[in-house]
Amino acid sequence: MSDATPARRTAVFLLDQVLGEGRLLAECYAAGALERLEPQDRARAQRLATDTLRNLERCDKILAKYLKKAPPLHVKNALRLGAYELCAGGAAHGVVNTIVNIIARHKRHGALKGLVNAVLRKVAEHGPAEWAKLRTSRLPKWLRAPLVEAWGSDALRGIEAAHQAGAPLDVTPKAPGHGALPEGDTLPSGSIRVQDSVQVSTLPGFETGDWWVQDAAAALPARLLQAQAGEAVLDLCAAPGGKTLQLAASGADVTAVDISEKRLALLKENLTRTKLSAQVIARDALEHHGQYDAVILDAPCSATGTIRRHPDLPHAKDGSDFGALINLQTQMLAHAWSLVKPGGRMVFCTCSLLPDEGECQIEDALDMFPDMTADPAPIHALGIDSNWITEEGGLRLRPDYWADRGGMDGFYMALLRKSA
Template identity: 70%
Template sequence: MSNASQARRRAIHLLDQVLGEGRLLSECYAAGALDKLPAEERARSQRLATDTLRNLERADRILQKHLKKSTPLTVHNALRIGTVELCQGGAAHGVVNDMVGIISGHRRHGKLKGLVNAVLRKVAEQGSAEWAKLRVPRLPKWLRSPLSQAWGAPAMLAIEAAHLAGAPLDLTAKPGADLSALDATRLPTGSYRIHGSVQVSGLPGFEAGDWWVQDAAAALPVQLLAAQPGELVLDLCAAPGGKTMQIAAAGATVTAVDQSAGRMARLSENLARTGLTATVVVGDALEQTGAYDAVLLDAPCSATGTIRRHPDLPHAKDGSSFGALIELQAQMLAHAWSLVKPGGRLIYCTCSLLPDEGECQVEDALEMFPDMSVGTRLQQLDGIAADWITEEGGLRLRPDYWPELGGMDGFYMAELRKAD
């Protein structure tokens, strides 16, 4: 089997895991799903899977015209990937032959190779014209409904368009580093953006530790924190470490805490590459003690703000775990508040588009803690539009913001000040 065929076969397997087992792509990669592929074909397999997940509704609309009855998931996923490739300009001969070969070799579904051949040949003939007429794919109803209720129908369409477009690569520069060798655009908030597909480790400044990968929205909570040299700062749920490195680069003494030993190993690698220092603790955020000038809580959340880079999420999840997450966020916020010194501050943030995980958490906390108030530093940040600031004084970011620049992740953050 050729490398291209291997990449397509593994992409089918990835879709089987996401759509059949409810597993995230990151979980599949961690389990070694692509380990045996050469680097180029590993990237190709990832691209095929993510492109198909972004265009799942489009692929299914085209396929329904050519399928008289339902097909086994593996076969249907082969047809989906083949349809997306063909409709995006893939060579019909290679795509069709590979998919037929993959299914013919399947021990359970080999007899359906003729169906795969017939359907994909029809798609090759007619699909491109049909594809161009299809609307932007919609999120599954379980997620689309609450987001439409929160932000309105026009915003929902713009968010879905941003999801389909995917995400460029954003970098945070180490203070004093020269990034002029990079073909990058400096964004209004200070991050640097690279469009197109690149090999991160091959970019100028990677080995020197001049920068790290971090979405522009994710870089803002630490700007809001405004860590000062000599301050004691606690970064809860810190891995993979972008915010930890920002705090350390500002000269503060930072302790980074996360439950995942694997992700914390990656954080330590990032610190070593950039020459920055932090105390790294593998542990439960709810078990931390002490008193800090500032605490950053990037709370566990639905991650619905990251769908433009993780299109598997709305298909692998169904929202059933969100209630437990929201309860955990409230517990973590309350515990984090107990670790803030009088006169200190807490930055609460989530990479979620759901108000229940952002605005509502802060509103509830303000009612619960008499010594808590919302800070005003948000108004001093560069690149922030006035209508991004919420009623309770937090910052709401959405994927449809900055459409002319390539969007941003969905995020919520608030600066909470403790009375002296």
């Protein structure tokens, strides 16, 4: 048995779950899909599954030349994985033999091992040259259509290119310029971008808590809020906690609320590691009450801005739950606004590329609340392009922005001030 067999078998299982059962990879990991693997195999299985999903259209284009009809999904996913590895430079002998053995041992599909062998050998011979000529993999039509309507075809091609490229590692320093920090490029917004693939826990400053992992775009809402020492600040929907850490590092008196106790456990671990403090509460955001100088609401959303990190999302989902999410955001925004003291402020944000979950929410809120105004002025201090400021006074970020630096997650955020 090849050393790569456990990782490849698990990667095929993950593809089956996403493409056959509509499950997100995070759900599979939480259910124990990787538990029996050694750490090295675990990382390899995750990488193989996510890279195959990023390149799914290209894999299918390559395979279509050698398949007269579609095989069962499990077999097709094994072929997709093999095609990706072969076209990405994997050793033909190891890849083909392992994938063939995986299918050969399958109770229902073992008889198709000959087909798998024949197809992958053809892919090994011709695939790499064909791969280089193929266009960037496109998003599924259900998501592509609204994004073309929102941003146009040219912008979407840039977004899709960013999705296929994946995401580098960004970290947020606890105290910029101080402590042990990993080597990397300092972005205009202050985040540090580590370009090489690394084991996070081995980087300088991790054990001493001098920084935490956080996409450059996700680090901007807390900076936009400008929390001050001694202020009472609420972080709603706080997990996994990057914004809570930023707020705590400012010296504010922070309360972090999230409905998921499991996700809050990671937040608590990071508070301990970074030697920062916050009151952490497991509670539905709509049931939390109090009065605060400042509030961040990172509302539940479609997460379409994070596809470069989570390429499973457009294949596991179909957009049918977006209407319910948008309604929930509206409820949460209204509730969060009731928690802001007169004269206080709030940042509303979502990691979405859909205007209905960003710009439209704030346009509606400004009409609904006479004591609410959007303040775009502090956005100029974030180190970003002022052209990204929107008409209603928010900030729109997209994966194709900073393309020459490695892109960023898609985000929307707005700073809202309450009259005294």
